[in-house]
Amino acid sequence: MRILILVFLGQFLITSAVSAASCGNGPAGFTAWRDAFIANAGRYGLNPRVVQSALQNVKYSKKVVRLDRNQKSFKLSFKQFYAKRVNNAMIRRGQKLGQNYARLFNSIERKYGVPAPVILAIWGLETNYGGYLGNMPVLQSLATLAYDCRRSAFFTNELVSALIIVQRRDMSPAEMRGAWAGEIGQTQFLASSYVRYAVDYDRDGRRDLIRSVPDVLASTANYLAKKGWRRGQAWGPGTANYRVLREWNKASVYVQTISIMASKISGQG
Structure with missing residues (x-):
């Protein structure tokens, strides 16, 4: 989940009274x-x-500060961004993973209302389905x-x-x-989102968004559900669910890419 997302965890908001130092x-x-x-x-x-x-x-870390000062991905047009981040092999792999984890995705959709193609698109776009975290x-x-x-x-x-x-x-x-x-993790949660939305879907006693695919996928669905995802409705531009995807990432090119990827994975694109 990219850095443009501004997620606040109310009970831990930082105030001047508890600032550790300058x-x-x-x-x-x-x-x-x-x-x-x-x-x-x-x-x-x-x-x-x-x-x-x-x-x-x-x-x-000087490297972290340097990277923070040089974010360029969201300066690209949608066409440039999509071409850089998505290809047909990713779509096919998403479809295959949807089949491999069909039972898990069905369980998640029953609980949270978020369909597999949307979760798969986020999973693929964030880390190439867990390939690089x-x-x-x-x-x-x-x-x-x-x-x-x-x-x-x-x-x-x-x-x-x-x-x-x-x-x-x-x-x-x-x-x-x-x-x-x-x-x-595999869908790149900010730490504040991890605390608020991560779920222990495999019931092993910990919310593990790095190694547990059930935790990863269910937590992603839980995030969208808590942001207002509407069960059974479309996710294209102009829809309520498209606005929910903007809660995942504020960059318009990113949201558009998730929406199109999800449609292609579902076979509708």
Whole structure:
């Protein structure tokens, strides 16, 4: 789930009263900021021992800041974006996966109302159906971006959410590897969305959006359902469900691509 999505987790919104320390625009002050954040862990409703263990070796990442400053995908036209991200092989693979997981998709649609082609389109577009989830340490990325002044409050909220994931034992810090901006799992949830919408669909006691396909697909459907997905209705431009897809990603080229991919996977495109 790309960085343009602005997801707020109400009970963890960052206020000046609980700000750990001043932000910075370079690595010099990061260690002091990190240590202050750890010291203030309790103010965020976090277990200080969990935060200390998770963040004590986290370092500032110049790579993450550089990537944050150079986002270009959404400057493309729809035609350019679609050509860059989608091909016929992806559509065929989505159709095959729809058949392979037909029972799971049917169960998910009964529960959440979201049809398989839409989930498959998101799955394919985000990570090529789990083929590449990113391999950057999520806590390091989020700590760097929380410290960086450009969007400090937003990413501090994401960092707190990521630590909640660790605290409730859905994943360990070492397991939390993802995209450069901290997106996690096979459909690239922001940490705040993970906390709010991830479900344990395989009932193994943890919400695992990296390894558990049932958790991944059901959580994606749950997100859309909670955003207002209308069961049994179309998802093309001008529909209520198309507006729900905009909750997944604000970039118009991305939403249009999901919609068209889903139609093609369903055999209607």
